[in-house]
Amino acid sequence: MGAPHAQTSVRRLFLALVAAFLLASLGLTPDARAAPSGPASGRSLAVSVPPEPTVVRPGSAAKIPIRVLNPGHSLVTATITAREVRLLDDGVVRVGTGPDPAWQGRVSFTPSIVALPAQGYAEVSVNVDVPATLDSDLHFVGFLVSPVQTSPGQVQVINEIGSFVTLDVPGPRSTRLRAKLRLPGVTLGQEAAGRLQVHNVGRSAVRFWGENDTTAWPGSGTPRQQRFAKSLVPMGRSRSVRVVARPHWWVGFVTLQVRIVYPAATEAATREIALHKRVLVVDPRALVVLGGVLAAAVVMWMRRRRRRRRRLAARARRKGSHRQSPRTRASAPKVGVS
Incomplete structure (x- = not known):
């Protein structure tokens, strides 16, 4: 009675894991479907x-x-x-x-x-x-x-x-920027995505530019570059830029090295801000595969345990059939030789 039910449960678990893996691989979500666009308002x-x-x-x-x-x-x-x-x-x-x-x-x-x-x-x-x-x-x-x-x-x-x-209007001016990288240390997804926030704390409007060089481990050491076009930050305002970094494998560390450049007191000189951030990226597909491996390991362990119990029970029954209790031997008839 227990064995067929256990096999059915294992089969259902296996099919559910396969379906989840296919969905994660294809990236099919309800939001990914194309939605009809409404008419433009004028x-x-x-x-x-x-x-x-x-x-x-x-x-x-x-x-x-x-x-x-x-x-x-x-x-x-x-x-x-x-x-x-x-x-x-x-x-x-x-x-x-x-x-x-x-x-x-x-x-x-x-x-x-x-x-x-x-x-x-x-x-x-x-x-x-x-x-x-x-x-x-x-x-x-x-x-x-x-x-x-x-x-x-x-x-x-x-x-x-x-x-x-x-x-x-050319001439000396007071320019000063502050920058901060905002992204978590661990990301569940296919890439690490965050925001680079640049604040103008000087007394003049500033146009800045820069780049984001990312490396991944394990994988190739060649950095990937994301350039920032010139962006205007008025005095007392801030501007955020999206930064992304993608690992080479489903699980890996990515390192972001951001560099912001903007004019100093004169256009002939520039100032630079350097930021550094390391993030662990875990692809959901890796978790699906890991869950499938763990589930398969548990199923195999349960099967081996069940087979061992059956072997022990069969061995005990065989030993019991060859042995007799003392009461049985005492009640057995004695046969003599004259």
């Missing part, structure tokens, strides 16, 4: 600004080219107006409802009204009258691109967009 305009700051001199005039794009399928007329911008953590930009008092009457746009054809764009010049008392630092000029209602009686949903251009 059309969106886009703005392209220079990737590098525009170097200006106090008391001069600057013209910064920008491009306004219309990815929609119909003509859009838009206006460009000056706006106050607030730069928050992680690159978040808040656009105000009015012009920046620091740039009041000093910013204009040529042209200020543009007709954007379908799938087209328009070139616009941001004209800035730089104050003579502007200190050496990075300064930001914000603007807002707003669509104009051109079809009376029809509702058009076109999102407005705000952006800014960056002005760089």
Whole structure:
């Protein structure tokens, strides 16, 4: 009675382990299935600004080219107006409802009204009258691109967009960054993922760059490199960057060596921050395999134990059949020879 039930339980356990291993290998989760994307809520305009700051001199005039794009399928007329911008953590930009008092009457746009054809764009010049008392630092000029209602009686949903251009006034400045790696010492997954947080504790806005070199053990000693593009951190703000490191095997140690570089008091010199972190990465598939090995070992031990008990019981029965108790021998009839 016990043996068939035990074999059925072992078979079910084995099938469950095989199914779990296949799911872990294929990475099939409910979230991995493609979800239908809903319709976009209206059309969106886009703005392209220079990737590098525009170097200006106090008391001069600057013209910064920008491009306004219309990815929609119909003509859009838009206006460009000056706006106050607030730069928050992680690159978040808040656009105000009015012009920046620091740039009041000093910013204009040529042209200020543009007709954007379908799938087209328009070139616009941001004209800035730089104050003579502007200190050496990075300064930001914000603007807002707003669509104009051109079809009376029809509702058009076109999102407005705000952006800014960056002005760089050369000269000495007070720059100082602090950085910290935030990721656990042990990670259950296929890679170690965390955040590099960079805080601006100086008195000037800073643009930093850097890299993350990772090595894994056991495995090849050749480091894998993850580069950080230039990122802006305004004064008193912070920025986080995702860092990843992947071992060569299902279980292994990864070492992250992060280097952050940013300008010092002058553009000719730079400062550097070095961070180091070692993480143990355990792939869930390794746990599934280990569980299967342990389960198989337990099943084999139970079978060997059961067979040993059966052999001992059979041996005891054989010995009992050859031996007789004293009472049985006393009651046996005696046969004499005359």
